[in-house]
Every structure is written in structure tokens, then in C-alpha cells.
Amino acid sequence: MTVYLLKRLAIALITLVLASMVVFAVLEIIPGDPARLMLGMNASADQVELLRNQMGLNAPLPARYLHWAGGLLSLDFGRSYTYSVPVIDLVRERIVVSLPLALIALALSTIIAIPVGLFSAGRHGRAGDTIAMGAAQLGVAVPNFWFALMLIYLFAVWLRLVPAGGFPGWSAGIWPALKSLILPAIALALPQAAILARVTRSALIEVLNEDYIRTARAKGLPYRAVLWRHALRNAMIPVLTILGLQFAFLLAGTIIIENVFYLPGLGRLVFQAITQRDLIVVESVVMLLVAAVIAVNLLVDLSYAVVDPRLRSRQ
């Protein structure tokens, strides 16, 4: 168990370091001098040189990487070229929108998908299963941002139940803020739930064919108890794997969905930064999201150990 955990942790750290090198390298090959960019076209060569020295741009490459990476560790991402404030302040402002959105969507998709998967596996091959999986097949094919547009049309334009977009901020109260996150969360969650339901179902069906399930049934346990107590737990490994992968897609999806609903999250920040060529903001947000993906995959690996006792006892 300890060996397994340490190995996973080491892999995550190595991936994180390599990823930071990739992002740093991208920053390096981008044409244009950040110092020149900050000072404008009228600055003299001396002024630019002075700022370059101040910013540490003249140091050798490995030194600059270490300085940058060290800064990341202490949450110092540098300063935004256009806003002239530390990038971390911008991120802090925006993450309170993106993170709750991604988490609500993740929770929502799990709450929908697991029961549907259980339902379908329990009625394997019957009409209920066919209908549920047909719906899931359709759900997988629906792009979340188009689904979002349709939801806006139905619930905001036509029924006028929720706002069509925008975010009042958490200071406006929990309920108004949550209300403006409902549609985006549903738009993100349903297509993901469709995938998750399919995986849950096929993992369950696989498990239900096992001998120990027959034994549990033979000793007289009711079908429902077998499904919940024995089958679901053993089917959790593939389900957890997909959940981990989905978090990456959810983060990416959040970036797109924020643009549909005009939510002031990390996604909006990144696209504004791209149009303003505020590269340090772009790179910081990318690095942050990559780190989040790596962290979640590590969590998934660790949760295997919780779900699967065989991993715990193995040396």
C-alpha cells in the first residue's frame, strides 16, 4: 500500500514538473519582449534593458525556469501585463466562480449517472435498459455549449425562470449566485452523466457475471442488496477512472460554458487575456488547470486503494 501510494505520488510530481517545463517553454518561444510590451513602443532601448534586468529576463534559461517555478510554489504567478496587478489576484477573483461550477456539475452528473447505471444494469436487456441507454447514447452526442444555448432558450427566454447569463457575485447572497450557476451546471453535467451512466452500467454488468455474485444470490440475498453491496463497490474502479478523466473535461467545459453564460470565471479571464495578448495570465491559468487535472488523477489513484482492499494489502 505505502509503495503504491508513494509511486503514484512520485508519478504525479514528475508529471507536474514536466508539465511546468512545457508551459515555461511555450512562454519562452512566444515572440515579443514582455519588457517592451509593458513599456510600449516609445520606450528607449536603455529603459527596456533596465526593465529586462529588473524582471530577471537576462538571466540564463535554467535560472529563469527555477525562479518562475519557485514563484508558482508560493502562488506568485507574476504580474498581468494589461491589468498591472498580480495574476494571483485575478485568479482568486475568478476561481470562486469556476470551481463551484465545476464541482456542482461533477456532483450533479454523479447523482444522475450512478442511479441510471444501476437501473439499467438491473434491467439488463429489457425495455427500461434500452430506453435509458438510448437516452445516454443521445446525451453523449450533445455538445454542452449547444445544450446550454437550448437551455437558455427554454428556461431563460421562454419560461423566464432563471437569468440567461451573468453572475451577481457571492456577495449578492448564496441563492442569487447559485441560481445563475444552475443552468451552466446542468449544461455541463448532463452530457457527462450520459458517459458516466454508460460506464457504470457496463462495469456493473461485467461484475454481475462474476461467481461471487452468484454465490451471494444463492445464499438468498435479495437482488437489490447484491446490486448495492457487492456489485456497485466492485464496479467502482472503472467508474472512478472515468470520473477522474471527466474532471479534466469538466474544467475544459467550464471554460467554454462560462462564455455561453457570460460568467466571470477563469474561462472568461483566459479568453480576454488571449485577445489582449496578456500571455502571463494565459500561461498561469493553463498551468493552474493542468495542476488541477494532475491532482484529481492522483486523487483517483489514491481512491482505488480505498475502494479495492487488494491494493491495500499488496506490498
Place this chain on the structure above:
Amino acid sequence: MTLRFDIPEENFADILVKAFTNRSFLTGFVITIVVAAVAIVSFFWTPFDVTRLIIAEKTQAPSPAHWFGTDHFGRDILSMIMVGARNSIAVALVAVGIGMGVGVPLGALAAARGGIVDEVVMRLNDLVFAFPALLSAIMITAIFGPGALNAIIAIGIFNIPVFARVARAGALAIWPREFILAARAAGKGRTLITLEHVLPNIVTLLLVQGTIQFALGILAEAGLSYVGLGTQPPMPSWGRMLFDAQTRMVAAPWMAVFPGMAIVVTVLGLNLLGDGIADILDPKSRRQR
């Protein structure tokens, strides 16, 4: 006489019979053929010219003349969807090609060599996997500016570890088999065995994954074009059409409805096709149904 150690091939006629009695495959196959046909036809003919802007006919509701209505420049939505199909297919196809072309050799190599080679390939996989296509696209766009090529590269890069994993897992299951042992006893090297015996036996897996990634590629291209990182106007693309539709949802909902349905139908068709192929060629998955 040369001895052949491969698993006996199923009769082609048997597979055809199975294919055309499989509902998933049949539906998916028909949809995919229709979408491909529409894309090809768009090269020679579309109901209206998508490059001509007729402001007098802007945002018209669906009618006998314009089945899916017109957009804010008076362009025919149906014609734009037809041309957009071309674009979606091209981007997704090339991205799958990149993923297979790089990923499969890497995965096969990792399985054949094992040890440190395997470890290095898998760690590189983890690295690429940490960059969802959208993040790669954002970085590429930040350097080179937006364009369809960026979308292809970003989606293609994300496909590489997917195919590497599938190829490796498939190959690892083949390597312990007896016919591989026989081939090694006959003095064949790892590369030759991989080419002659391992790859032919994992083609099915790769084909199924290929259709899945093709479908995902179409979704990803639409998403990237929607946020302005993919195909650029005036080239019609499904994602871009949805972006244009967004601010006109109240006045012209058809601008959003039809391009979205085009995406759904295409992706649905490909997914059904993939499911069908898996069903037909893999007895294990058939038992699960």
C-alpha cells in the same frame, strides 16, 4: 511451406451478415455515410452560395426556399451546414490520424520492450494527458494566433496518449499468447512480431477507438470554433455558426437549432458505428448485451 500462427480469421461473409443484422452498426453506418455524402456533395453543389451575403434576406425563418432558414448575413443555413460538415470531418479525421500515427507505434513499442521504455512512454502519456485539447489549443493560439490548423494539432496531440494506451493494453494481451511464442521460437525479432502478429490482432480495438475519437474530435472542433480558437470565418463551421447564433437566440432560434442538430446526428452516428463494430468483432462485448 510457411507456418501461420495467427488466430483463424472469421469468414468475411459471416462478418458481413453479422454487420447487417446489428442495429447499432446499421444505423451508425447509414448516418455516417449520409454525413460523408453531404460533405462530398457540398464540394460540387449547395442549395445557395455560402460566400454571398444577401442582407435583404437576413434571419429568415425556415421556409420552402430556405429549409433551415437564413443567418444574420442572409446566408442559407442548410448550405452552411453542408460546407461545415466538410470542415468538421477534415479536422477530426486528421486529428485521429495524428493520434494513431504517433500513439500506436509508441504503445506497441512500450508493450514490446517493457521495462524502462514502457515506463518512459507511459510517463510521457501522463504528461500529455494533463493537457486537455482545449488547454493545448489555448496555448497554441496564444503563440500562433487562432486557426483551424491549431484545432487539428491540439486535438491530435490529445489523441496520442489515448491511442498509445489502447495499443499498449491490446498488445500486452497478445504478447503472452502461444502464437507469439512460436514466432519468437522461429527467430523473429520484436519489431517483426509486432508488425506481423500483434498489430493485426489489435486492429479491431484501434478501429473502435478511432470512431470514438473521431466523434470526440468533431465535438472538440465545434467547441474550439465556438470560442474562436478553431476554424475562422468566412469558412463556415458548425461551432462558429452556434457562436453567431448565441446573441440572436430570441430573434432567430433556428440559427442555433440546426447546426447543433447536425453535430448531434453526426456524433451519434459515429458512436453507434463504433459500438456496432465492437459488437460484431468482439464476442465478449456481445455477451454483455
